[in-house]
Amino acid sequence: MKQRNEQLPPGIRGFLIRMGQIDRRWIYLAVAVAIAAPMLARLRFPEVPGRMAQATFDAIESIPPGSRVLIAYDFDPASAAELEPMANAVLHHCASKGHRIALMALWPLGKQLADDAIRDILLEYHPEKVEGVDYVQLGFKTGNEGVIKLMSTSIAEAYAADASGKPITQIPLLEGVRTIGDFQLIASISAGTPGAQQWVQYGDSAMPDAFKFVAGTTGVQSSQLLPYYPKQMEGMLIAIKGAAEYEMLVTEKYPVTRSADRLALGRERMGPQFVAHLLLIGLIVLGNVSMLAARGWKGAAR
Template identity: 60%
Template sequence: MTTTQHNAGGSAGGSSFLARLGNLDRRWIFLAMGLSIAVPTLLKLRFPEYPSPMSKATFDAVESIPEGAPVLLSFDYDPASAAELQPMARALVHHCASRHQKLVFMALWPLGKQQADKTIETVLKPFHPEYKEGVDYVQLGYQSGNEGVIKLMATNIPAQYPTDASGAALKDLPLVAGMRDLSSFKLIASISAGYPGAKEWVQYANGPMPDAFKVVGGSTGVQVSQLLPYYPHQMEGMLVAVKGAAEYEMLVEAKYPIAQPEVIGQGRVRMGPQLVAHLLMIGLIVLGNIAMVAGRSRGGAR
């Protein structure tokens, strides 16, 4: 990291501060970024959120299915993206459970099952104790095969998942015993950090049977541009990054309050550092351009 940036402006020879700024040692930027995230994290800053249409659409999609209808939740991420996605998962599970939807958990990522388990432990069990495993919810776990898993489930769920994650045969679990294919669900929600994820759910589940169920997705900020083309036709709702999580949390909490608000308030807490860091980035862009203009006016003759 040591080389380039910090001396390239040396030719200006003790010139103005602004012109040299253009070649600022990027480690100062790193330091500023570090501080702008560390300080709000320490101080737990929180700001109000205003639900965007996409978050609202997601909320409405869940609201629009009949109460008690089966919902498939696919956890297509790993701990690396949990910071952004876990708050969504928590809010989504709380939302569905508050409406008494039957929940089927699964994962296309090996470590997605872990995330699903965590969500069951932190949200479903403590706040919805009436949910019985096998009757009200089922954890199918992870199966390898990426989009192949979706394709097979589209035609034959028991072929893909002969048993649930604990090894119990599907036919012994009342909730899923009668399910033949994905059309048994009214809603499929994929919380995904990449491939395979929401995009594959749209392509291989919604593609062959577009009217059988609704698809909603939660995604990391980076994935959102890949999914945008599918919204709102192939995908009814979308939660975008931690902001989407924060907005959705607000919508859910307003209608279905929870005893311990912090359980589904993670997204909003993580929005604190966002504001400061975003302002820093905006400042950096402005600074970079001022430096460029200053440098240009000085070195215009060259």
Template identity: 50%
Template sequence: MLEYVARLDRRWIFLMMLLAVAIPILFQLRFPETPTPLAKAVFDAVENLPPGSKVLLAFDYDPASEGELGPMATAFVLHCAKKGHKMYFIALWPVGPQMIDDQIRKVIKTDFPNLVYGEDYVNLGFKPGNEGVIKVIVTDLRQLYTTDDKGVNIDKIPMMQGIRSVQDFDLVINVSAGYPGTKEWVQYAATPYGIPVVGGCTGVQAPLLYPYIPDQLPGLLGAIKGAAEYEKLVVDRYDLADVGRYLEGLRRMGPQLVAHMLMIFLIIAGNVIYFAQRRQERYRP
């Protein structure tokens, strides 16, 4: 019996994982959420700016990490729009512009049709070069961004007046799936020039970014839980708790909980079998 379980075909484990995630989604399990200090710090960084502040939203992620980061990006755009900030979108990942488009469609076009492109928000698009791009735009944005993503001359965009470099922004919000991402924004913008940067990142990156907190990075949303916490803060503040589109992170915490339980169960089960086997071996003549 023990032997059989120990040699269990891994496809059964795959099936368990599939069910652990699928069932809570199908039954739409929901759990309450309590925001942690780091999420509050991110929220405050956006909330405490006066309306009309210039916020650079750097979306450095792709479809592969959209599951974790999409909800954060949505919540960031929603928060900035509600607060009346000017939004400037850029991307350091080739697929970033698609992520920006998605969020603009999902939040701005749907719920803020009165916001005017070029006056309230602008999509500056993608530039390759990773940290090389940050390095340039942190002192002179127009060197690389001669036009916006639509090819409109940057000088003809009303909200670009008075923006010479990243240093002219009141806040940089970075949603990051890896390299280049929050780390590079901290290294090349926050640390040398003291530009305030807050971020949202994947679970893999989050622990690695903690050393920057709080001196170089005042707030950080880690993985889907961070997204859910921030979402909760935003929807509570602006009374949007019944708009399904804005509860993606909170919704995803359901499968998350069940799957985490499964992981703990698997680790414990693996160990129980291991120690039981060792004991058997020891007593075997």
């Protein structure tokens, strides 16, 4: 053990050991630079759509135009940076395909995000869409999975009126809609509990064949949802990478002529990911090299 260590000049060894104990704030600074620099330089990379993004795209594409789609905004501003790009793309995709869209939220601040999406995406790219006919904002209800449970037997019990207070019996889009089974597709953009997992547990299992279910999810929650794919969940968009891939599929088929940057957010945010991931890999390597230098090669490999 000692013999090997002596091969390292003491100066380098000492430096490596000191690097392992560096003040964490230098690491913070490195992270900040690794993210800021590519953002300012507008670093972009090409994306190749993966299997799950393609499956999500196909699920929305495969139902006939005019189908009823429910998009649940199950997240809040804390994860909006990650989930808003995919929520935007899903909304634009459904609207372009001519689906009739109901929006709702299981998270208290999700309704605000859905409102923003109606303004910035739906009406920006599809100004001809009419509230109540082409889309409806149901808003937020308290109760977490209780809301899904209630909607699986009676939507009117859960949502007597839409977010603006209009009784749902007067909303043409929801005519003949009794339960979530009357939707052809449900998409949950989910940051945790309640979210996609609850939609599978309380919605999809209550009526497995009634609707297609797709989810957009944060990187953190993705592993929790993996077992549900592809049987209980037709498609799944994982983290900003999934958003970038899906965004590409959607804008290729349904390009937009104005404010295109709102449907490029996912790809835009992959630039800083590139440098940040490399930094993290470097940090892990450095941490291990430093450990090896301090302990001796043999001791560490035991």
